[in-house]
Amino acid sequence: MSSTSTTSGTATTGGAQRLTALRDAGLVVHAPGSDAYDALVSGFNLDNAVSPAAVVEPADAHDVATVVRLGNELGFGVGVRLTGHGLSPALDDQVMVHTGTLSELHVDPDARRARVGAGVVWQQVLDAAAPYGLGAVAGSAPAVGVVGYTTGGGVSPVGRTYGLGIDRVRSFEVVTGDGSLREASAEEDPDLYWALRGGRGTAGIVTAVEIELVEQAELYAGSMFFDGADAPAVLRAWASWSAALPEAATTSLAFMRLPPLPTLPPPLAGRFTVGVRFAWTGSAQEGAEALAPLRAAATPVLDGIGPIPFAAFGAIHMDPVDPMPVVEDHTLLAELPDGAVDALLALAGPEAECPQIMVEVRQLGGAMRHGTDAAFAHRAAGFSVHSVGLAVPPVRDAALGHGAALVEAVRPWSTGGRLPNFATRGDADWYRAAYGETGVARLREVALAHDPRGVLAGTRALRAATD
Ligand SMILES: Cc1cc2nc3c(=O)[nH]c(=O)nc-3n(C[C@H](O)[C@H](O)[C@H](O)COP(=O)(O)OP(=O)(O)OC[C@H]3O[C@@H](n4cnc5c(N)ncnc54)[C@H](O)[C@@H]3O)c2cc1C
Structure with missing residues (x-):
């Protein structure tokens, strides 16, 4: 994947200018060489090291939108990560948003729903739901991020009873590659909702999800x-x-x-x-x-x-x-x-x-x-x-x-298919196995409609594999 050539219309600016612009926008930014940077780029799978040009810790969803808007203006790519359980693009020369600070978690026991920030892992949701006799369609490892798991489909150890993780998502709050903060649900922006349920980080950086919980103590x-x-x-x-x-x-x-x-x-x-x-x-x-x-x-x-x-x-x-x-x-x-x-x-x-x-x-x-x-x-x-x-x-x-x-x-x-969450390489064969020919075409269409400059790392990876 090329990190510098896929943004059309604007040349990639120098690293120093990018850091200055991010800091001038009031963002918390960590550059290579700092302890905070090292801590945030290290994740669960030590074989999947990433070395972005900078890491941003957003205070809220608007900060994520600001990073993506600057990516559009200055011509740099933007990736996203939380726990590092999943494989991600290398992110060289891109800016990585680390979602750990998006820690919102609210359980509504009457509606049996939870609003979950992108920095929350499954054990936190399980612990918050337990006092109400509620459970969640979590993945096997409670230390995995709710959003990363869910955007990849979410195959749960209780999945044969309760379905996939994506089947429990009422709505996503998401920053798309054009820097807009949107809601995506079955009613509002159904194409984006379609893409985010399985498409991983391709169509946007999810900042929060609203999920249904299950009545099971x-x-x-x-x-x-x-x-x-x-x-x-x-x-x-x-x-x-x-x-x-x-x-x-x-x-x-x-x-x-x-x-x-x-x-x-x-x-x-x-x-x-x-x-x-x-x-x-x-x-x-x-x-x-x-x-x-x-x-x-x-x-x-x-x-x-x-x-x-x-x-x-x-x-x-x-x-x-x-x-x-x-x-x-x-x-x-x-x-x-x-x-x-x-x-x-x-x-x-x-x-x-x-x-x-x-x-x-x-x-x-x-x-x-x-x-x-x-x-x-x-x-x-x-x-x-x-x-x-x-x-x-x-x-x-x-x-x-x-x-x-x-x-x-x-x-x-074999069906010839692969679960998006058990990602290996992100080449053309992998995309076809993960989404099928028509799925890849639709994912591309949705991603490029929201990210015409190819700012998001997910859009870049998809384009690099399928252009
Ligand atoms: C031990 C282990 C057990 C697992 N068990 C299961 C399981 O039971 N079922 C299952 O389905 N999967 C399982 N997985 C796979 C896991 O769900 C995926 O790797 C998931 O992507 C991890 O998400 P994360 O945010 O924790 O990881 P990260 O490595 O931080 O993110 C991985 C990718 O998720 C996407 N992503 C993360 N955050 C966002 C965001 N805010 N917006 C958009 N995209 C985002 C990006 O594409 C990113 O590259 C397991 C993985 C491990 C290592």
């Missing part, structure tokens, strides 16, 4: 683990058991090869195990009954599934919280027949030379199949396959090669 949920030697029996049992599950259940399975860290539970540290995640939105008794056949598939080495408060949502996947360098690959499957199970076992099972710390299969479907039209294009997919490897030499190359081989091995059952 507790879940029967958590993770249980089996010894890696039982992987074939557990995966085969999981594939047939999950096919018959009602929408009250959402489940995933992960082949885990975790390092021997003292912070991990001993049955998991330094061993190959198979984790089964399960979340049941009905009664605890029904949940235990639904899970019983899978519990009998082999002897668990650790069983952490039971009644939990909704706010303990992170216990379902037990995702890592500390920053780490990772590389990922991913594909979507229409179904998971025996051939796909065999392919997964061949590359990630007990006999495999598997360099990944995790190979995960999530069951999709259920309520995720329904919902209004959005840039998110994968409601019909049955399963997600996702590999995560440590990005440390020499494992990094092995993990990248293995991830690609895994995607290739399950290609006969």
